[in-house]
Amino acid sequence: MQTPASGGGIVWVEGTVANTTAVNSRVETSGTDADAGIGGGDVRGTVANTTAVNSYVNGIKENSGSISNDQLLCQKADLRVLTANCSSRTEFLDALDFPNSNACPENAATVPTPIKINDAKTLDKIGRHPAYPLDGTYQQTADIVVTKDYQSIGSDTDPFTGEYDGDYHRIDNLTDCFVKKLHQGTVSKLHFTGAHINSEGPTGLVACKVNGTVRDILAENAHISTLGRNAPAGIGGGEVFDDGTVANTTAVNSTIKTSDWYSNAGIGAGRVGVGGTVADTTAVNSRVETSQYSAEAGIGAGLVKGTVTDTLAVNSTVKTLSWGSDAGIGAGQVDIGGKVAGTTAVDSRVETLGEYAYAGIGGGQVEGMVTNTTAVNSRVETSSSGVNACAGIGGGLVKGTVANTRAVNSTVETSGVLSGAAIGGGQVKAGGRVANTTAENSNVTTSGNAAHAGIGGGRLILAARLLTPGR
Incomplete structure (x- = not known):
């Protein structure tokens, strides 16, 4: 049956x-x-x-x-x-x-058919022609070379809310942010070459301001600088807000520079706000530099109040020139509630020149959390003029948590007064915590007065906690 x-x-x-x-x-x-x-x-x-x-x-x-x-x-x-x-x-x-x-x-x-973008003239129509709305769906079908008169898509008051799929094509010679403000939209799969952007306000190669999604971006020979106050700069975005996300960004032979107060700089983003995310950022033969007060610099991001994960720097440099301007590979400064995880530096360098300018691989100044930091053949240094300019592989100044730090063939060096140095945390403040630190064939050196050095922590203050496995 x-x-x-x-x-x-x-x-x-x-x-x-x-x-x-x-x-x-x-x-x-x-x-x-x-x-x-x-x-x-x-x-x-x-x-x-x-x-x-x-x-x-x-x-x-x-x-x-x-x-x-x-x-x-x-x-x-x-x-x-x-x-x-x-x-x-x-x-x-x-x-x-x-x-x-x-x-x-x-x-x-109702299936959206992408509007094809195949040249600079058509690209320029987005947001400026009724047939090319700011909430449209676009797909780039050819490499595009823009003119020096290129203007960003959208504005602060009329942001881009659509989808732009670059389909891995190039856009060459940008002179302004590709998108002025990205709001709940997406820009993806683009290869930028030869960009030279100089601006007075927040600036990002992909978007000046990001409250949407930027992903799968490659930038080669990109050079971005801002001149104004409170003008962060980056490749993925100048500033990443609330629910904004920048993911899978790679910069090769590129530079990010800012020249005024509070102007943070980074490869993933200059500044990451609460709720913002920057993930999978890679810098190769690249440089991030700031020159004025409280202008933090990093590869993942300069200032982090949200989350930065999986940052890789290869033969790259992060440097700040002024006082109160922290520098790091993962982030220059990690604020309370901020998180930086999975930072790796290979053949890279972090340096600060000013007073109270902290330097680190995971984070320069850590008030939030930094975890899983690795430095290989890398160097962290603060200068002799930098009074109280602490340096570390995990974090320069630690008020929050630094955990799971590893240094291989790497160096931490300070020369200023009260400038502690360590693999782990250069100075660990009250309430700060450093755990699970490993150093292999690495060196920690200080030459200034009252500048303590150590593996784990250079200087511990009051209730700071220094933990090692099995203790």
Whole structure:
């Protein structure tokens, strides 16, 4: 006997089949005494909660029950292209590892067709021509060389809210931010070469201000500088706000410089606000530098109030020239609540020249949390003029937490008065915590008066905690 069914072929006495759903499915039998059904073919026990939609049993259409309430069959569907009776709930099919079905067909009339961008003239129309709106969906189809008169897409009051897919094509010779302000939109998969941007305000190669998503960016021979006060600069974004994200940014042979107070600088971003994220930033043969007061500099970001993760610097330099301007590879300064994780420096250098200008690989000044920092063949240094300019591989000045720091063939050196140095934390303040520090073939040196040096911590103040595994 053959008894095909969806749910159970034959359900014996005391047998139970429950919660069966069939959509666009078929059950067929052709043998003698071969029952067919959805739920059960030959039912002698209990079958409960069976749903059949547009399905057939031996050629007879079955429509029992309804999926209108659960709407389980819209796995991985884009909200913009669903028909009216579908939702984006995916748990059911995800759990069963089902592929997409036709139960929720795409509404072809609403599938967004990208507007093709293939030259500088067409690019310039975005936000300036009715057919090229700021909330549009765009795809670049060719490499583009812009003119020196290029103007950013959108503005502070009318931001770009659409999607721009560069499809890994180049944009050459930018003289302004690609996008002025990105708000809940996306810019992705772009390769920028030969950009030279000089600005008075916040400046980012991709976007001056980011409250959307920037991802998959490569910048080569990009040179960005700001001259105004409170004018952060970066490759992914000048400033990353609230829910903004910059991910997978690579800079090669590039420079970021700022020249006034409070003008932070970085490769991922100049400044990362609360809730902002910068991830997977790589700098190769690149340099980040600031020259005025309280202008923090870093590869991941200059000033971090949000999150920076997975930063890699190779043969790169971070340097600040003025007092109160911290420098680091992960971040120059990590504020309370800020997090920096997964920073690696290879053949790289961090240097500060001013008083109270802290330097580190993970973070120059750490009030938040820095974890998983690695330095290989790298150097952290503060100058003789830098009174109380502490330096460290994990953090220069630690008021928060530094954990899991490793230094290999690396050097930390200070020459100023009260300028502690360490692999771990140069100076660990009250409430600061340094844990799990490893040094291999590395050196820590100070030459100034009252400038303490150590592995773990250079100078510990009051209730600071220095922890090592097994102690």
